């Protein structure tokens with residue numbers, strides 16, 4: 163699913179009105195009526211007070227449409243206008259007068275804290291203060307109103323976006339954001355819903371298709387693409403009945419050092435589990451029996467050094483390489499990495515200590531092969547691209563780095579983002595149970611296994627991240643979050659493939 167900028171959504175709004183020969187007021191009526199239907203289906207006429215807080219822009223206009231439709235269906239509606247400027251939008255004004263036509267209980271024009279209403283815990287709050295037109299942090303009594311709303315125990319439903327949250331810009335005042343329980347967002351979710359700093363303000367959302375011009379939306383380069391099951395299904399490459407292991411490639415895993423041999427075991431196992439035809443694990447000598455006994459399916463090649471890797475030499479042409487997991491930071495390992503980067507011919511995943519080594523020795527950055535996949539966790543990322551001021555700055559830094567060195571960066575976290583140049587792919591699978599040692603090693607194995615099978619680097623990244631998160635979700639269903647270990651993710655990779663083609667009902671998206 164595409165994520166659009168506010169500018170694109172405003173343009174889509176205009177194109178839609180022109181092409182469908184409707185007015186903006188008609189489009190607002192459509193948008194508001196979808197929200198009404200959603201609420202009506204759940205409330206079934208219940209007389210619970212519904213408190214609608216409207217701004218004076220089009221988000222407030224949506225709130226007024228909803229209020230009018232609820233009143234016409236006999237609901238108990240209390241509407242408040244936060245009259246924070248005189249510049250009311252024309253669609254707001256039209257709906258303000260339409261609202262007054264259907265009831266004698268006109269909206270209350272709030273001018274300050276003295277107008278804030280009492281709200282019972284069982285009531286419902288509709289948040290229609292600000293939408294995507296927010297252009298500065300709410301201040302003064304409008305901020306106090308948001309704080310007042312946030313102290314209420316009533317269920318809070320935000321229209322389009324929680325008020326105070328920007329669709330795609332850094333937040334200056336996190337207190338001045340409505341902490342809603344659910345958001346009904348128009349057409350497509352906004353970028354801020356998926357980033358670590360702002361995502362927590364959107365615990366659940368549903369995107370409501372309000373019929374914006376499909377051809378226009380199709381033609382637009384999105385801000386980002388959301389990767390969920392329908393997209394992942396399309397990535398899958400079916401196996402040929404007559405295939406043999408040679409068709410699925412040979413991965414080389416360069417990982418492990420004394421005390422961190424588990425990183426090699428996890429990455430090697432994940433590479434096999436995700437379907438590589440053959441895997442060779444290259445480890446220091448002390449890792450030989452560990453690998454042979456824990457992953458009998460893999461071949462093992464040992465370094466001359468007992469404890470860490472000093473020479474990345476192979477006598478076969480691998481189809482994919484993953485390097486760095488638990489290799490430590492010895493100078494000789496760094497030299498071996500440099501030699502590898504100079505000679506590598508196949509797709510490569512660069513992780514963990516290999517990334518730290520590259521960050522430390524800037525000359526190595528220039529050796530990064532085109533389309534190399536870099537998989538830093540936040541600490542490694544900061545060392546690689548520099549500290550960022552906020553999530554958007556982080557993304558910008560990654561886009562610049564990716565474009566300059568022609569590499570793919572996977573920003574790992576709750577909604578892992580794959581960055582290739584300006585393109586962003588946001589993953590929707592995964593859970594906090596995966597915040598456990600070794601889960602990143604498993605990801606590197608997954609990526610190398612897909613590369614070995616012939617998935618191109620971008621596809622391997624986006625699909626691998628999706629399957630890794632999906633395996634984590636499946637594992638969490640039996641072990642829960644706390645008990646989950648990286649091995650559980652590996653053991654669920656098979657189910658993650660099966661799950662790809664299982665039918666299920668659409669449900670609200672939990673963040």
Ligand SMILES: NC(=O)C1=CN([C@@H]2O[C@H](COP(=O)(O)OP(=O)(O)OC[C@H]3O[C@@H](n4cnc5c(N)ncnc54)[C@H](OP(=O)(O)O)[C@@H]3O)[C@@H](O)[C@H]2O)[C@@H](O)CC1
Nearest residue numbers: 171175190219220221292293294295296297298299300322
């Ligand atoms: N495009 C679509 O697809 C569709 C969009 N629709 C709806 O339109 C919404 C966007 O509407 P919108 O553009 O009128 O902006 P909105 O957020 O209501 O308010 C902006 C107003 O607030 C003001 N203001 C801003 N920040 C402020 C602050 N901190 N403190 C105080 N004031 C502040 C700003 O005025 P300013 O003072 O900056 O001149 C302006 O007056 C969108 O989210 C969706 O709900 C649907 O109806 C149909 C399809």
Ligand SMILES: Nc1ncnc2c1ncn2[C@@H]1O[C@H](COP(=O)(O)OP(=O)(O)O)[C@@H](O)[C@H]1O
Nearest residue numbers: 539574575576592593594597599600601602603
């Ligand atoms: N809260 C979370 N939600 C979803 N996925 C997560 C979460 N926390 C961590 N992960 C995933 O787990 C992996 C952790 O990687 P990393 O920190 O490199 O682990 P390690 O270095 O221990 O192997 C990443 O793929 C990341 O996206």
Ligand SMILES: [K+]
Nearest residue numbers: 289292323325
């Ligand atoms: K809102």
